[in-house]
Amino acid sequence: xxxxEQDPGPLSVPEGAIVSLNCTYSNSAFQYFMWYRQYSxxxxxxxxxxxxSGNKEDGxxxxxxxxxxxxxxxxxRDSQPSDSATYLCAMxxxxxxxxxxxxxxxxxxxxxx
Amino acid sequence: KAGVTQTPRYLIKTRGxxxxxxxxxxxxxxxxxxxxxxxxxxxxFLFEYFSETQRNKGNFxxxxxxxxxxxSRSEMNVSTLELGDSALYLCASTSGQIHQETQYFGPGTxxxxx
Numbered sequence: 001x002x003x004x005e006q007d008p009g010p011l012s013v014p015e016g017a018i019v020s021l022n023c024t025y026s027n028s029a030f031q032y033f034m035w036y037r038q039y040s041x042x043x044x045x046x047x048x049x050x051x052x053s054g055n056k057e058d059g060x061x062x063x064x065x066x067x068x069x070x071x072x073x074x075x076x077r078d079s080q081p082s083d084s085a086t087y088l089c090a091m092x093x094x095x096x097x098x099x100x101x102x103x104x105x106x107x108x109x110x111x112x113x
Numbered sequence: 114k115a116g117v118t119q120t121p122r123y124l125i126k127t128r129g130x131x132x133x134x135x136x137x138x139x140x141x142x143x144x145x146x147x148x149x150x151x152x153x154x155x156x157x158f159l160f161e162y163f164s165e166t167q168r169n170k171g172n173f174x175x176x177x178x179x180x181x182x183x184x185s186r187s188e189m190n191v192s193t194l195e196l197g198d199s200a201l202y203l204c205a206s207t208s209g210q211i212h213q214e215t216q217y218f219g220p221g222t223x224x225x226x227x
Contacts, residue, residue: 045218046215049215100171103157
């Protein structure tokens with residue numbers, strides 16, 4: 001079993017829809033949680049960064065972390081065609097983890113006009 | 114501030130050859146991490162360098178190696194290339210401070226092994 005599980009999709013939604021993306025994990029040592037967006041043939045771009053549990057909002061994006069359930073989510077409101085990309089969750093532990101991020105498989109999202 | 118840069122962007126090699134990829138981190142960042150991305154395995158951590166020292170290493174064979182220079186630029190080397198090494202190789206930089214785990218990625222080097 002992988003440390004981080006993420007449904008690869010693909011997920012197709014109409015423009016304006018609310019999108020929910022999720023990851024589950026098994027390692028209770030994870031303290032840092034990130035969401036990256038990756039367009040085709042590009043490097044991942046950091047979207048959201050959360051330390052420990054709670055919610056964080058940035059414009060149309062909301063990240064939620066529930067450490068008790070080992071579950072993280074990313075919500076995209078009023079989705080746009082430009083949001084079409086692969087969304088990767090990533091996480092890491094405390095202390096000297098040496099920069100090691102553990103990624104989910106990525107969810108491919110398509111927002112149709 | 115300029116982002117993470119990687120060179121070259123594309124490479125074609127044949128089995129058995131070796132390859133060296135380069136990464137320049139964001140100015141002021143002292144930590145560089147390398148990842149391999151493939152359709153089947155996703156993004157997998159290779160290793161991380163901080164102040165010229167390898168601080169952490171993933172589960173890759175010894176054919177994969179790296180180093181970091183005093184200006185924080187990093188190189189990774191793959192010797193005796195195999196077909197399965199075809200992938201997008203990404204580097205990411207961060208300040209390397211404890212609790213500061215936000216990593217910023219470069220565009221990647223796409224390696225094709227024939």
